Amino acid sequence: LSFIYFKTMVFTRFVEVGRVVVINFGPDAGKIATIIDIVDGKRVLIDGPQSVTGIHRQVIGVRRISLTDIVVAKLPRNSTQKNLLKAWTEQNTLATWEATAWAKKTKAKAARANTSDFDRFKIMVAKKQKSKIISDKLAQLA
Amino acid sequence: MSRQMKLYQVVGRKAPTPTDENPEAYRMKLFAPNEMMAKSRFWYFMHQMRKMKKTTGEILDVNEIYEKNNRYVKNFGFWIKYNSRSGTHNMYREYRDVTLNNAVNTLYNDMAGRHRSRNKSIQIIKSATVASKDCKRPGTMGIHNNKLKFPLPHRIMRPASKQVRSLYNANRPSTHYN
Numbered sequence: 353l354s355f356i357y358f359k360t361m362v363f364t365r366f367v368e369v370g371r372v373v374v375i376n377f378g379p380d381a382g383k384i385a386t387i388i389d390i391v392d393g394k395r396v397l398i399d400g401p402q403s404v405t406g407i408h409r410q411v412i413g414v415r416r417i418s419l420t421d422i423v424v425a426k427l428p429r430n431s432t433q434k435n436l437l438k439a440w441t442e443q444n445t446l447a448t449w450e451a452t453a454w455a456k457k458t459k460a461k462a463a464r465a466n467t468s469d470f471d472r473f474k475i476m477v478a479k480k481q482k483s484k485i486i487s488d489k490l491a492q493l494a
Numbered sequence: 495m496s497r498q499m500k501l502y503q504v505v506g507r508k509a510p511t512p513t514d515e516n517p518e519a520y521r522m523k524l525f526a527p528n529e530m531m532a533k534s535r536f537w538y539f540m541h542q543m544r545k546m547k548k549t550t551g552e553i554l555d556v557n558e559i560y561e562k563n564n565r566y567v568k569n570f571g572f573w574i575k576y577n578s579r580s581g582t583h584n585m586y587r588e589y590r591d592v593t594l595n596n597a598v599n600t601l602y603n604d605m606a607g608r609h610r611s612r613n614k615s616i617q618i619i620k621s622a623t624v625a626s627k628d629c630k631r632p633g634t635m636g637i638h639n640n641k642l643k644f645p646l647p648h649r650i651m652r653p654a655s656k657q658v659r660s661l662y663n664a665n666r667p668s669t670h671y672n
Contacts, residue, residue, distance in 0.1 A: 363645035363647065365645065365646075365671070366643040366644060366645050367643065367644055367645070367646060368641075368642065368643035368644075369640075369642075376651075376654055377652065377654055377655075381654040381655065382654070389566065389567050390567075390637055390642055391567050391590050391591065391592065391637075392590050392633075392634075392637055393637075393644075397566075397567055397592070409565055411567075411591075411592050414646060415650075415652075418671070419646065419671075428640075429640055430566050430567070
């Protein structure tokens with residue numbers, strides 16, 4: 353492969369050992385896990401680690417996962433829970449994930465879905481206050 | 495969903511007679527959807543190979559054999575004999591999976607898809623876990639790379655559940671996510 357080809361690599365997210373994925377279908381939808389082995393072109397073996405994300409070691413179809421940009425570096429194939437957890441804590445993978453815009457948007461969406469009527473009222477009032485400040489400032493500048 | 499094959503161990507022998515108090519017992523491991531069919535297949539094979547049949551013999555035990563460790567991926571090799579429309583052939587096929595039962599089900603489905611063979615036309619002579627260095631098929635050997643990585647070029651997104659799907663979308667879907 354020439355140097356030029358690498359410079360213009362179209363794909364940046366790969367199915368590989370150590371790749372952090374978000375499960376997008378099924379009972380565990382929304383949770384993250386790590387690919388620890390590849391079964392074949394359509395299935396991968398994933399693991400949470402279970403204590404961090406709640407996902408047990410299982411085979412999952414590649415259609416049910418969404419690849420993220422995060423890779424747990426230097427993870428050997430088929431690593432144990434203990435080694436995976438160690439790699440996660442050493443590399444601060446969870447913190448890296450939660451700092452991403454993706455994770456923040458998911459969290460915000462979940463928070464919004466869980467608002468009570470009173471919360472929605474408070475949000476409406478806050479929005480009105482914010483727009484009043486902006487329009488007052490705008491009037492000042494005019 | 496097609497019938498799930500399970501691995502059974504069937505032990506049987508000729509019925510004891512006054513002349514032969516303790517006939518030799520034979521053990522057979524075979525794949526069957528349930529115990530009843532496992533016993534039936536046991537007699538089918540046994541009377542081909544030894545002078546005993548269901549009426550002249552007895553089954554001592556039927557046990558399901560479970561996967562010892564389903565937490566890592568293995569290469570399964572199957573030596574099979576199957577009837578095609580014009581003859582009977584031997585085959586060796588390999589599948590990568592986590593349990594033997596899953597691999598056997600894939601085998602049957604694969605044979606049905608590629609060779610139009612029905613379950614009853616396939617006889618599994620031998621099944622074994624094959625070490626990576628002994629694998630023969632390029633399909634399984636291609637996954638044996640420790641640094642294997644591949645992208646997912648054509649992504650078809652679907653809603654996480656029926657509750658969140660929508661009939662109309664504001665935007666046309668994009669299949670490139672990487």
